[in-house]
Amino acid sequence: MVVAPAARSGREARPPKELREPKYYTVKRHLLDIIGTLPPGTLVPTERLLMVELGTSRTTVRQALGELVGEGRLVRRQGSGTYVAEPKVHWPLRMTSFTEQATSTGHAASTQLIDAGREKASDDIAERLELRTAALVHRIERLRLVDEVPMAVETSYLSAQQFPGLAKELRRGDSLYRVLLERYGVVPVTAEETIETAAASPREADLLRTETGSPMLVLSRHSFTADGSPVEWVQSWYRGDRYRFVTRLTSD
Numbered sequence: 337m338v339v340a341p342a343a344r345s346g347r348e349a350r351p352p353k354e355l356r357e358p359k360y361y362t363v364k365r366h367l368l369d370i371i372g373t374l375p376p377g378t379l380v381p382t383e384r385l386l387m388v389e390l391g392t393s394r395t396t397v398r399q400a401l402g403e404l405v406g407e408g409r410l411v412r413r414q415g416s417g418t419y420v421a422e423p424k425v426h427w428p429l430r431m432t433s434f435t436e437q438a439t440s441t442g443h444a445a446s447t448q449l450i451d452a453g454r455e456k457a458s459d460d461i462a463e464r465l466e467l468r469t470a471a472l473v474h475r476i477e478r479l480r481l482v483d484e485v486p487m488a489v490e491t492s493y494l495s496a497q498q499f500p501g502l503a504k505e506l507r508r509g510d511s512l513y514r515v516l517l518e519r520y521g522v523v524p525v526t527a528e529e530t531i532e533t534a535a536a537s538p539r540e541a542d543l544l545r546t547e548t549g550s551p552m553l554v555l556s557r558h559s560f561t562a563d564g565s566p567v568e569w570v571q572s573w574y575r576g577d578r579y580r581f582v583t584r585l586t587s588d
Contacts, residue, residue, distance in 0.1 A: 363400035408577030452503035472496035524559035551576035
């Protein structure tokens with residue numbers, strides 16, 4: 337039996353057009369080649385020089401540079417230029433203190449206390465800490481530094497009733513986890529942690545010496561004792577251009 341060929345439509349099917357690489361991406365790849373040969377802190381060519389060298393517009397060059405700054409490969413210094421960035425800090429996600437995490441990766445950590453006081457808990461904070469609405473909580477804001485470079489802004493909430501005098505203890509410069517253990521006999525052993533992205537507000541940008549709107553990694557951690565009692569709710573804003581979070585996954 338002979339099968340008749342299928343009827344053809346009036347138009348022949350055409351293969352899809354090849355995807356064209358955006359001009360700015362070509363410039364970006366060129367810059368990546370340059371960056372790969374230069375040590376951190378090296379000044380990269382100006383926008384004008386790149387325009388001439390690559391025969392493209394200032395807008396295209398600026399877009400390519402902007403993406404590389406956002407990815408943490410380049411860093412802008414106001415009134416100075418654009419430089420090759422320092423390598424990102426590899427930061428393990430562990431149930432431990434900031435100082436211990438830094439030390440485990442060969443870095444020196446320090447902390448500056450921005451503010452420590454008591455306030456009425458919002459509905460959200462009260463629920464997380466299993467407190468009555470408007471119960472008093474400690475609100476502790478700290479600037480975290482790695483190798484003397486500001487890296488994160490951290491805001492912690494803990495029950496004022498459970499931890500009396502906590503703010504005073506932290507003003508002496510002690511580690512929060514050490515104070516919880518030695519002063520109150522409390523040890524956080526488990527936590528739920530989420531990671532999101534956000535843009536730096538003017539205040540965060542000022543504290544972290546970066547630009548308003550620069551990418552941030554926002555970590556929210558809810559920690560508990562061995563019996564499941566909540567200890568702390570903390571939110572940390574890390575510089576997205578300087579951090580790479582690392583964790584080890586295992587099957588159940």
